[in-house]
Amino acid sequence: MKIVTQKLTTKESLYFFEIAKGLWITARHFVKNMYFHIAHLYGKYQEVPAAVTIQYPEEKIPVSKRWRGNHRINSRPDGSPRCVACMLCETVCPVQCIHIIAGEHPDPNIEKYPVSFDVDVTRCCWCGMCEEACPVDAIYMDTGKTPEPGYSREDLVYHKEQLLKETPLPNYQRSLNTPGQGPMKANPMGL
Amino acid sequence: MYLDIIITLIKIAIVFGFVLNVAAILSWAERKQSAVMQDRIGANRADVLGFRIFGLFHPIADTIKMLTKEDWVPPAGDAFVHTMAPFLALFTALVVFAVIPFGDTLHIAGRDIPLQIADLNVGILFIVAFGGLGFYSVVLAGWSSENKYSLLGSLRAAAQLISYELALGLSIVGIVMVYGSIELDDIARAQGQYILGFIPYWGIIAQPLGFLLFFTAAVAETKRVPFDLPESESEIIGYFTEYSGMKFGAFWMGEFIEVVAVAGVVTALYFGGWQIPFVNNQGIFFPGLFTIPLPHVLIVLLQVAAFGLKVLFFCWFMLLVRWTLPRFRYDQLMAFGWKFMVPLALLNILVTGLFMYVF
């Protein structure tokens, strides 16, 4: 092992100037940030941030277009889920966090619908394979949300009703057919 | 006679009110200032009915927390000494303010009221003496905790305090030589002179090296970064390991009061005390030109305000230092104190003496 010791120069070994330099840097930051903090109080220079902090629950980091957040189920124009309970997401899910109970749909052309659709986010690994497996564009992970903490495991199981209420993040790349926004994507299964 | 006592009590109330408030706010300021220096926002979550006022409720929340926490005394320790130690720390830090002048003598209703709680003719000795007493609280806290680590921590702290006590005392000698008094009021008054008619004859001008040495040693006395080995919250077991609740809070508070005290002493000795440049007891004057007369009470109030601002500036500066510099290693600390500070202080005395002999 080679030990390299850095020899201080005479000026450095006096410490005084180095300390002054350090104090100058911190003082400069203090004055600059303080200036903008005060300016913000008066509504000026709002575009210049005074701190890099993001006040999390109130502000959120803008997520990437391809970021996978909480799940969502797309709905048909009548508000019922587009999911046909084929359980391909349940099958492909590597951590088995999706549980679907299928039922007979009154419309024979739809045939099958999810009586219950539970996503256990305590198990979810956010891989997005459910999105890819879905043949009818029903499940999306485009809400841009992270799971909120819960007091019980049951709180962290998202049910069909909750998943249907979620709305997609605007401009999310995978969001191909948001209800009410743009034309519906032609469905390969004609559903 | 009674009036004197009442006036003294009022002065005590004003000074203590100022010191204790500043110390409390310093606990908030320390968080916020460090945050602003580091491009953060800092503590701002404590709210009362939705109001957060920049996190100013945090000191209150802290106090409530400390008061309601369990006050634990080590069963094998000395309960009396254990309880006394934090109060000793508070007391020695507070009592220093008794001799610090915060304004010119106020002439009001035919009375001369010196704006200083006690005009002791041994002012500087009083400060040094009580500063030195502070180390008892450290030793007693460590000893009464009946914890070997605490005891070792307290000895380490005591060694540091004593080492820097020396440099502190020696660096003040220069000031005493320059102004020829150990009475703080005299020193503050003497700083109202001007060199060449327009440069204020402040301690920082007369004793630049003395100021640096004094300030450094004083920071070491307050046990703050870069000399915070006695505490070093996250790394070493210090002397107040066995303290909890408000007793721990008292140590903490004592530290902030020491900060204010050091700021006060530095102001009084090196930054002209209550003096404002180009303001004398007549009004604003421009050397050799003219004077704008001001009423006496206003001048005194301005001087008190100037003293307060100077103290606040030094508080700010000490926080700046605290959030800028890294901590010394223990051997570096001792080497710095004994091999650098003390010889330099002696040199300062020598040079000061030479100057005084020559001029």
Next chain:
Amino acid sequence: MPTVTIDERQVTVDPGTSILEAAKKLGIFIPHYCYHPRLTIVDACRMCLVEVKGAPKLVTSCSNAVADNMVVFTDTPKVEEARQSVLEFLLINHPLDCPICDKSGECLLQNYYFCHSRKPSRFKENKVKKHKVVDLGPKIVLDSERCIVCTRCVRFCKEVAGEEILGIFNRADHSEIGVFPGKKLENNYQGNLADVCPVGALTARDFRFKCRSWFLCQIDTICPGCSNGCNAVVHFTLRNFNGLKGQRVFRLTPRENNDVNKVWLCDVGRWGYAFVDSIDRLTMPAMRKGEDFVKTDWNTALKETANRLKTLVERYGANAIGVIPSPHLTNEDLYALKCLFGCLLKIANIDFKVPGFDKGEDDKILLKADRHPNTKGAELLGLSGTGLSVEAMMDKVKAGEIKALYLAGSDPVKYMGEKAEEALSRAELVIFQGTNFNASCKLAHIVLPGATFVEKEGTFTNYQGRVQKVNKALEPLGEAMADWEIFTRLGQMLGVFPSYRSAEEVFMDIAREVAPFAGITYKKIGSQGIKLTLPEGPVLSEAKE
């Protein structure tokens, strides 16, 4: 005996054997839809085309019998092309909604497409829309769009179920399967329609949408529905989440056994598995405290049982205890029971023949009147006729001469009604050991939970005297235990008793001790069972081949 060469391998088969079956003998699989080994050949799907040397065109392998020195190729490019074309035609109108089709994963169209075609559709016109979700009765649902008109179901109804109910209506691509006017699909073999259907056209309502086929595990078992002992496969899942409501077993499908059930399974047996996961399963040992049952642990329950039985035997003699086993139990369970009560406690009053236990309905095809899978086994193990009959036991209980009754899986209240109820409520001690809560269990003092047929290993002897094996698919629900295990633990508390660790060890003892079982091992039983050489004398009245 013609010898044919199929894919350059020679095989000698009986005259009249089809090419497809000859190939099967060689282990060569020829894809097919309409062909079914147990149904007549109709030559409809054209999927089984093969190339025969010398023949001008491809020939259907299902309907053409082999001839001597015939040379057949099953995987030439020409054959592959034919298969692809057939698949393309079939897929023209077949909806491409495999994800929601219940058959997917076990659908022949899906499988053959992936094996032989994998071509995108070239069809641009609109698909023919047909009826979806057609109700063919309470058990079967028809989806005409998915039907490929192989007519297996039509032939099944006509030839196996014995009634012409289904037929093809309309022509060409509008062909649809339907029920003849005025007729109803209500026979006892509808479940097989879902099995024979190669695609998702006919699905069983019981299984429809309950579970995807790929989530299911399978294990060979024997249908416990009646004494016929049909070979079956139990489909179960190891997944467990709230929504399943504890359902673990999803269906029973038939398994081929030419000596027992051919390839069929009746609806009674097929859908009789529900008790396995039903809400009234006994999962914990329990003891009566006043009117209620209090849950307890095995040690306490078994100790209590042993102590009370021992006390009764000491005070009143072995004849004060009556044992009523059930022919629902396996041979192993019954043998352990016999060892415990017959040999160890010297109880003579053991009788499984609860009056009326074999008086069900016999449909002359598979379903037998005796709805117990192991009546023959119980008989061969001598669990009847050694002492009092069940009826006599009940009388003696009422008279106070028999103090305790041990009900091993049997439910006398179900068959004997009030008489048994009165007797059980008068008995000093009633021990119920079984799988589900029932009227007899209600009157018990100690309840011991037993395992069902999917939760334990064992053998059943069917009415012909064929020993067949059931396998353990799942762990017993809750704290339930296989019955032979309960008897073993009880026996060890009461005295010297063999320490069986597995059902196989019990069966080895049976093979050693019980004459008809001599020399039989689990290995010899295999998947198809083994027929016993029955002793002379009267056997069950139903026994007829």
